[in-house]
Amino acid sequence: MSTKTAPTDRVQVKRLPERGHYDAGTIHAILDQTFLCHVGFVVDGQPYVIPTGYGRDGDTLYIHGSAASRMLRSLAGGVAVCVTVTLLDGLVVARSLFHSSMNYRSAVILGTACEVKDGAEKIHALRVIAEQIFPGRWDDARQPNEQEMKATSVLALEISEASAKIRTGPPKDEKEDYELPIWAGLLPLRVTAGSPEADPALPPAIAKEPPQYLKSYAAPGSR
């Protein structure tokens, strides 16, 4: 996506416009911090919002799922979609409830997804998604066979009409409220990865050796 075009009206941050960002660098950086998005689409006038994994490659966002899923089938039909990614960084504990808030980084992408049918691009997309969720895993795991590839749909969404919204820093209270004897500040929230837990079905010799990329896993929001 260009870093120079003005945002469309549809993605422009209207409330608190100083929190809005439209450059590819900011949007890509948020997308690269996690792998979980919420996908919005409309069926018979009803919006649905479904959480799913994704991967980013340049200006393309890939999502995948069962070829039989309602979401994948709906989206492959070329309907309008909204993909939203949210990182919650903490609570903003203001003196007033009115100014109490959250610190967050979020990105919203609008567009129309296309089904990836070409076999080489499809396997590439699956690798991009897998590497965003579990970096380092693709080469270790048993890769998809022909039947699994057929059972999987992959969709591509161009990251062109998009915006980011970011809040950082301490509370911003009304001037007169700074005199009140009320504690105020931030409560940080972060995602952390625990220790890998071996599948009870593994032979002990394998179970005791989880791969390094899981032991040093970079959790969403702190990548």
Next chain:
Amino acid sequence: MSTKTAPTDRVQVKRLPERGHYDAGTIHAILDQTFLCHVGFVVDGQPYVIPTGYGRDGDTLYIHGSAASRMLRSLAGGVAVCVTVTLLDGLVVARSLFHSSMNYRSAVILGTACEVKDGAEKIHALRVIAEQIFPGRWDDARQPNEQEMKATSVLALEISEASAKIRTGPPKDEKEDYELPIWAGLLPLRVTAGSPEADPALPPAIAKEPPQYLKSYAAPGSR
């Protein structure tokens, strides 16, 4: 919501139906674990998905925002909405990429939101939202004044057409893949709260005494 009615077709979990739940107890328990939802709505045929805070009181979900916000104004007009809440519990590291997955608890609520106009219900709703985000904070903070109440819109959504989807436990691989010498298992992910960080503008005597409810804050997903 009744614990006995069959799910509507719109909320029925079609893929992997064994992961679907429709009883109020399961759905409420997920909603009570966090305060961040993704709200889906449609404007001119385009879906939008926006993260926001919420609070639950019985069978009612409350959300709030600026009276000037596009989302609040759209929803107050009585359009169809989808509210989705997702708790990500970890990565499911299967022997095959095809069966690699995530452990999660999610809830999807469909309906039409109504604006809360009655003053007493509106302040109740704001308290419900605040207490879900920052339990214990309402009584300590400076409460909303008349002007702030006017600038805030509150919406109520009945939790009646809803479903939950849950995945727990180790990977489920293809039978023949259990022979492969590949580590498999779970990588737990959880949200943790850090130490409260005082607003630099606070007098030192207040700054050093963050309230107990922030020092022992129960993070989303582990409430």
